[in-house]
Amino acid sequence: MANYRAKLRCRQLACPELEVNSQRRQKSNEKGPKGIKRPKKAEVNYLPLLPFGETKDTLEKERVELLTEVKKKNNEKIVAEKMDKTFSYRRLQVVEDCPAVQDFIESWPALFSEHQIKEEFRRITTLHLKGTFLTKLDFYTPKLLKIFGKKGGVAGSTIKLMLDSFSEQNVEGRRDTIIRCLMEFLGESTEEVIKDYQDVSKDIVKDDYAGELMKIFVVRNSAAQGDANAGHVSIVIEETEVQDGCKSVSNACILLMGIIYAMNLVYPPKVKYTFEVFQKLFLELNSQKVSPKVQTLRFKLLA
Numbered sequence: 001m002a003n004y005r006a007k008l009r010c011r012q013l014a015c016p017e018l019e020v021n022s023q024r025r026q027k028s029n030e031k032g033p034k035g036i037k038r039p040k041k042a043e044v045n046y047l048p049l050l051p052f053g054e055t056k057d058t059l060e061k062e063r064v065e066l067l068t069e070v071k072k073k074n075n076e077k078i079v080a081e082k083m084d085k086t087f088s089y090r091r092l093q094v095v096e097d098c099p100a101v102q103d104f105i106e107s108w109p110a111l112f113s114e115h116q117i118k119e120e121f122r123r124i125t126t127l128h129l130k131g132t133f134l135t136k137l138d139f140y141t142p143k144l145l146k147i148f149g150k151k152g153g154v155a156g157s158t159i160k161l162m163l164d165s166f167s168e169q170n171v172e173g174r175r176d177t178i179i180r181c182l183m184e185f186l187g188e189s190t191e192e193v194i195k196d197y198q199d200v201s202k203d204i205v206k207d208d209y210a211g212e213l214m215k216i217f218v219v220r221n222s223a224a225q226g227d228a229n230a231g232h233v234s235i236v237i238e239e240t241e242v243q244d245g246c247k248s249v250s251n252a253c254i255l256l257m258g259i260i261y262a263m264n265l266v267y268p269p270k271v272k273y274t275f276e277v278f279q280k281l282f283l284e285l286n287s288q289k290v291s292p293k294v295q296t297l298r299f300k301l302l303a
Contacts, residue, residue: 041260041261041279041285042125042279042285042286043261044124045087045091045123045124045126046091046095047088047091047092047095048087048088049088050088050092051085051088054085056092059085059086059088059089060089062082062085062086063089063090063108065082066079066082066083066086066108066110067109069082069110070109070110080116083110083111083120084119084123087123090108090111091124093107094262094263094264095264098264101237101238101240101263102240104263105240105242112242112259114246114255117129117243117255117258117259117262118130118255120261120262121257121258121262125261125283125285127285129257129258129283130251130254132283133253133257133278133283134175134250136281136282136284137175137179140281140282140301141174141178143300143301144181144182144301145166145178147297147300147301148163148181151185155184155185155187158184159181159185162177162180162181162184163177163181172247172248172250172251173248175248175250176248176249176250179249179253180194182277183271185297186273186274186277186297187273188270188273188274189271192268192270192271193214193215193216193271193274194216194218194249195208195215195216195217195218196218196220197217197218197219198219198220198221199221199222200219202232205217205219205234209236209239209240209241210239212236213237213239213268214236214237214238214256214265214268215235215236216233216234216236216246216249216252216253216256217232217234218232218233218249219231219232219233232244232245233245233246233248233249233251234252235252235255235259237259237265243256243259253278257278257279257283273291273293276291276294277294277297280294281294281297281301
């Protein structure tokens with residue numbers, strides 16, 4: 001495959017992904033690939049070609065039209081068609097320009113609906129985001145419970161407290177608990193990704209958005225203990241709320257993975273193993289190459 005790509009470059013075929021990853025551009029007067037990241041999370045369509053017969057100018061017109069179409073009611077079909085059509089143009093902006101999240105929301109507001117986040121993930125990886133994630137999470141849950149039960153030390157004590165009411169929770173509540181326990185098991189604090197509040201107003205929570213690069217905010221009511229869908233769950237990236245009303249922590253994690261792929265973001269360093277499990281064990285993307293810690297967990301799950 002490497003030789004095949006080299007031949008394509010020699011033939012000077014226009015292929016954005018090859019140019020992004022080519023060091024030969026540095027020898028010309030073109031802008032070099034410095035600052036442009038190569039695909040690292042098994043993206044199938046990292047930087048696809050523009051649709052046949054389309055240019056950046058024509059697709060920019062489509063983007064402007066989308067700003068109007070997204071405001072109309074019962075217009076999901078037209079929005080979906082235009083989002084599909086402008087996918088390659090959008091990826092070009094994401095990969096080459098690395099825009100701020102707030103700026104990208106203003107340019108592509110249609111992308112930040114729950115449905116379009118999942119669709120964008122499918123365009124990039126060809127996988128169904130929610131179905132794949134939840135299928136593997138539920139499949140591994142019985143084995144994870146056994147693994148968590150054998151964990152000792154401070155992490156083991158924390159996990160035990162989380163699992164005390166596990167049998168009394170509904171499906172979403174159990175999924176949320178498993179994700180929290182997984183983070184503690186991997187030696188990563190849940191507070192690095194999830195911030196919990198009890199009986200406070202949404203306005204107070206918004207004051208804490210400042211300084212947050214990537215976090216899930218959870219506000220619960222004490223009168224609805226045990227209900228994973230009770231309360232308010234949102235995703236904040238670069239101090240900007242990008243998703244509101246995620247309903248549960250597990251759904252927020254799923255959408256967060258979709259946004260990370262859609263915006264070509266890196267995983268937070270302090271919880272890199274948790275996101276590696278999400279990507280390589282739950283979504284099975286680039287699962288052949290894993291860190292020793294995640295490999296150990298996989299061996300235990302398959303034992």
